[in-house]
Amino acid sequence: MKKIAIIGSGITALARAWELQKCGHMVTVLERSNQVGGSICSCREGAYLAEEGPNSIQVNSYEVDAFLKSIPGFSEHALYASVDAKKRFILKAGLPRTVPMSLLSAVTTKLWSPTGKLALLKKLLIPTSNPGIEESIADFSRRRLGNELYEYAINPMVGGIYAGDPESLSLRYAFPKIHALEKRRNILLVAALDVILAARKKNKPRFKKRILSFKNGLLELPQLLAKALGESVKTGVCLESIGRNQDKWVINWNDHEHSYDQVILTTPAHSLSKLPLEPSLHNALEFLGAIDYPPVSVLNIAFKRSQVSHPLDGFGLLVPECERRSILGVLFPSSIFQHRTPEGDVLLTIFVGGNRQPELATPDTEELLRLVLPEIGEILGIKDSPCFIHHKYWDKSIPQYNLGYGQFLKQIKDVEKKFSGLQIMGNYRDGISLSNCIEQAIRS
């Protein structure tokens, strides 16, 4: 049994703590703020529920599913996405177009032109060798899927996931599974079939992906984990020093000295330099401050159903860069989950800024509304003003796995080797989604 301190209480920290506690280790989670969850922040205001950060978690593996089900109270509190919210929209020529989800709908869709579809088919079937250099997502997509598919599928998707710029994001680090696919076979379609057949051979049924949240929002997930961890989770902690003494880690917090076998840092990369680390560790981690986190504004607004002419019959709408709009995308939370608004209202969550247009994210709610309301009104056919407004400005939102990101990952490993008993974890390591963070916690 080891005594382990975990700094931060985002999903990575709490998931790792739960895994370690299940194995019998003595864990202490040290969180600066008075609330657990980090980027996960759900705000209930009367009957409205606004998510300031992540809206939902996509459970995409048996591992993550089993982890979630191991949390006491999970099954009673989990809320699965409505089957009616499967549809996704992409804006084209000012109109929301349905994203094809089957082969037949891909053939008939108006989202892509016949030329674009033909180009895609050719590119999927023609053998192409890897250029041998680290490629951006934009370069890879244009090369392997064609320009139109890049503009009206990949570009908006990257805006929706990373709030990122596909010209700067590295395919290898931001989408490692697709990168691996290309390395597997030089015909993309054959590579994809190869993966499906390999999975079949293992005789493991394919995991049916599910999207979930909770009645009172995603914050219930870290709260359930914190409840399960009990006294091990300390919030409102003031860290005074983190250093080593022979083979132990010594942490001073809240005016007391504590000794641990291991310490796990899970704070965002940009805030590592603000931790009271011993000078040699502080210097070794300084380089992580260069990881790019663009600003994002997240606006939750509600309307009476009768004010909105679009049926909002889906998950949400993504906006390609070439459409030259101010918003990155909009989610339809009241169509995805119950308990988001009073009866008869609809809720929209709108994202602005990111690396596409960082200058548009602003802490000024009035300025943001002046920008967003006319645009969203035109796209979704909305009349008059919203009946509920909740805005969160993130000056540093999501880490960008840009070209050359491997240098950060290599240096993290070097630091861990140099400082024994130290582990560095979080969404800047093995993927940004909540599922990625949980997988990292399970596999570490």
Ligand SMILES: Cc1cc2nc3c(=O)[nH]c(=O)nc-3n(C[C@H](O)[C@H](O)[C@H](O)COP(=O)(O)OP(=O)(O)OC[C@H]3O[C@@H](n4cnc5c(N)ncnc54)[C@H](O)[C@@H]3O)c2cc1C
């Ligand atoms: C706007 C937005 C929307 C998103 N949408 C989705 C989505 O829909 N689905 C999805 O899967 N993912 C989404 N993500 C990504 C996902 O939410 C994050 O990647 C994930 O929550 C990060 O978790 P983490 O534990 O690595 O870090 P964090 O959540 O950042 O946690 C770090 C913790 O460290 C603490 N800390 C910092 N400094 C100190 C200190 N000095 N002492 C002690 N503690 C400290 C912080 O208070 C925080 O609690 C979104 C992210 C953002 C910002």
